[in-house]
Amino acid sequence: MLSLGVNSPIPNTLVPLILNPSRPKTRLFSSVSLRKLRVKASSAEVAFKEEEKYSNEGVSPTRGLSEELPPGLSREAMPKHVAVIMDGNARWARQRGLPSSEGHQAGVQSLRELIELCCKWGIKVLTVFAFSYDNWVRPKVEVDFLMSLEGIRISVIGDSSKLPTNLQKLIRDAEEATKENSNFQLIVAVSYSGKYDIIQACKGIAQKVKEGVVELDDIDETLVEQELETNCTDHPYPDLLIRTSGELRVSNFLLWQLAYTEFFFVQPLWPDFGKDEFVDALTAFQKRQRRYGGRDS
Secondary structure, three states, X not given: OOOOOOOOOOOOOOOEOOOOOXXXXXXOOOHHHHHHEEEEOOOOEEEEHHHHHHHXXXXXXXXXXXXXXXXXXXXXXXXXXXXXEOOOHHXXXXXXXXXXXXXXXXXXXXXXXXXXXXXXXXXXXXXXXXXXXXXXXXXXXXXXXXXXXXXXXXXXXXXXXXXXXXXXXXXXXXXXXXXXXXXXXEEEXXXXXXXXXXXXXXXXXXXXXXXXXXXXXXXXXXXXHHHOHHHHOOOOOOOEEEEOOOOOOOOOOOOOOOOOOEEEEOOOOHHHOOHHHHHHHHHHHXXXXXXXXXXXX
């Protein structure tokens, strides 16, 4: 895990983000959304200009990964693993009089930009939650997009058996095709339950004890970690959790893994979450003093 040392510690309080007062307090679309969305007045349908480019041309938004960090951010202090609860797609659409599927499509655009920023800024793992089947508006297009990302490993955790058979195959193919990639890992939590993750880990350990593979006294945190679904990554514990839409809870997400994670809550709905909001989250993270359960000296 990343250890930070700063001169002015900031307590790890779980409070909503207070946005920079110099920014507009309300906005219909983020600057990112405005560039990526055009609204057809005749039908109020949101059309995405980039989707066809990614799906048909195989263009990767992660090409040209060299990018100077925004002012105030340190590459050395970047979190290795960021987790995001992507909340607010349906509300975003409802506020605009659009079908919920349009909110999910808009949310995909925010995810694409976040992946690109993580790759450029040296973050190694991104885990995203609330990416249920309803969010896969056009499953093949979205999986094709993920597979087009150069050097990215795709992993899926959760109960994917609830998904349609064709989508399960797309996911298996994506995981197999990208398993040797090491530049960046995207973990998608589909139908995931933190409680069930712990239960299935306990069952796995109990079975090994029953078979004589593991002794009772051998059970420790490391053994539990090996049985959790996040054993697919070298960085199973998120350094930073971001939740959008102003909600202040973790919603049964990575309950074991979030033990010492820094939390950051923001008001914008997920489709309006963009580069500015991500910079705010990373800036706050880099100012905090992480103690991992210890006390101030």
